[in-house]
Amino acid sequence: MAREILTVAQMTAADRAAVADGTPIQVLMERAGEAVANAVRARYGRQPVVIWCGPGDNGGDGYVAARHLKRRGWPVVVEAAYSPTTEAARWAASRWKGEVRPLSSRPAPGHLYIDALFGAGLSRPLEAEVAELARTARAAALRIVAVDTPSGVHGDTGRAFGDVAFHAEMTVTFHRRKLAHVLSEGRGACGEVVVADIGLGPVGAADLFENDPELWLGRFPWPAFDAHKHSRGRLKVVSGEAWTTGAARLAARGGLRLGAGAVTVLSPPGALAVNAAHLEAVMLAPFESDADLAIAAEDADAVIIGPAAGVGEATARNLQALARTGAALIVDADALTSFRHDLEALFACLDRDDVLTPHPGEFERVFPGLLAKSPERITAAREAARRAGAVVLLKGPDTVVAAPDGRASVLLNGTPWLATAGSGDVLAGFIGGLIAQGMESFEAACAGAWIHAACGARHGPGLIAEDLPGLAPSVLTELHAKR
The missing domain is CATH 3.40.50.10260 (YjeF N-terminal domain)
Structure with missing residues (x-):
């Protein structure tokens, strides 16, 4: 326990x-x-x-x-x-x-x-x-x-x-x-x-726990004997334009490594060529408008939007379109900042299955003043989850995951080696990959954060974000032995 x-x-x-x-x-x-x-x-x-x-x-x-x-x-x-x-x-x-x-x-x-x-x-x-x-x-x-x-x-x-x-x-x-x-x-x-x-x-x-495998390992989505790729969940990741595609690919690879059976990068037309040049097991599909995006994502179990998606009205419209698909949303980075002037519109897109993954700066944009007014990060994250009606993962050395029902966890295995560009994109992918397989969103966010930290600690000095997905299998193998 x-x-x-x-x-x-x-x-x-x-x-x-x-x-x-x-x-x-x-x-x-x-x-x-x-x-x-x-x-x-x-x-x-x-x-x-x-x-x-x-x-x-x-x-x-x-x-x-x-x-x-x-x-x-x-x-x-x-x-x-x-x-x-x-x-x-x-x-x-x-x-x-x-x-x-x-x-x-x-x-x-x-x-x-x-x-x-x-x-x-x-x-x-x-x-x-x-x-x-x-x-x-x-x-x-x-x-x-x-x-x-x-x-x-x-x-x-x-x-x-x-x-x-x-x-x-x-x-x-x-x-x-x-x-x-x-x-x-x-x-x-x-x-x-x-x-x-x-x-x-x-x-x-x-309702407050150490974020340790004992909290979530019993509900980890290990594949059944007769599993196939479609039964293991469909994850889709929204790409940015041609010059900002790497973050989406990092998230997609993270989701694939965590077990999602079919992962697709949804790409603007101008970024198709650069994405295609870098993708192998991850699939690729185009979209031109928010309506196209909703159609492309209509069969998704989970969708990640935000990593280098671009800050602005187009990303806001894309998130609103995805909210109508019924897929669980992992909302990160630019997708959060795109709503900084209309927070109610953001919250209207969300439900309890969705996960927001802000770092402290993004948290301040979406929940202005809340960190400063709260006695500590746990209280702030819980209030943010209540306001948003969604799971909130507040990044940091003591990453807090909070659910709208008041449950919260604090990460104890954090490592400074994760302080590198693209690390958070992989984290979003880890969480999305687990949710796509049917793991409950609070537990998926907890598990994704713990595995992400374990990967970072396993590599140690010299870690870059591209290393993280490849470190996941050894961590997963150890967790599988403990199940």
Whole structure:
């Protein structure tokens, strides 16, 4: 089952539910602290450790971790920023029999530091000596392991409160990832995230998930034994004019690699020759007007429009014509920008089976001000999906996919090697290829984004967009073995 991503409030509720069901808070704290100690031991060799403990339950986890590390022979010192203020933290502190000293603003080099000052529930900027320590730690590049989240990082946005927060090499959190662990700013502060099971119950109804194969692999459209090309779906891609045809061909090849049985590039007459010179398994068909385009696409299961299609009235009319065919639409790039002055006309073309794939700049054109007004990208993408009545994939290192019904996922396997021209066109093709085969659009967008990132990571440095379709088969082979 795919892992849910929780807000701070949802995690607090899970803790309280466990206590209400009979698990004492001290037991949960003991499990959490031991999990921190185990994660440290698994990653690092034995060495001097300083644990910074705050006043609340996060600090309590730190005292427990100190005890477990010391029991294993690690040299451990606790530096207490404050006296414990919660019953559980006082209990944990009373069981720690090692050294406790005041928080030092001059940390010694060569030590490993565990940040158990404040967890994800912090609601104000770091102050006084803690803020000064955070600045010193950043300047000295200290090796830090954070408990729950690095102190000073907002658990629901991943952003720093005020002007400073701790940054960690590794963060140990409990039960499920929080938003700070998956959004790009928080991921930069958290480092490697280890999720420890401390025995909390099921999350219950949830609508935000890690974008992982467990979320969608059970509905992946593998071909049946008696499959033929027409049963595997018909994908069509709208080409731009002769000098801007490459993006459509990238999308078409991406769709073909993801399994669409019959893929066709729909081309303006002036671009037929250049497209024909570059296409092999992908078919080619002409159109001169939006009416012609609708006829050419009338048997399509999915149509991609936007990659280098040209910004303007002609592309807008083409999208409106395609909307009347009943095919699922993957709307990207120029097709989005073509409606920047008439957003209602765009939304009128869409339904829940369609997918919009904007990068942040295109998102701003179609949903002006929404990113800036939202606390984080997930909220913005969800509101965009609600307004559009379609699936929205907001690109980025933490790509968010949101459906009109409120479901959302966040990509965790993103890679910077995908930051290259044409990469997004292949992504549109991956998604279109899956939808053409009958995969539900939200899940297809999630799967396409994950496979796209896996391909990028597999290639690594030197990646160009043309490489991506050819990397898909090895990723698909591994997924097929896990089905």
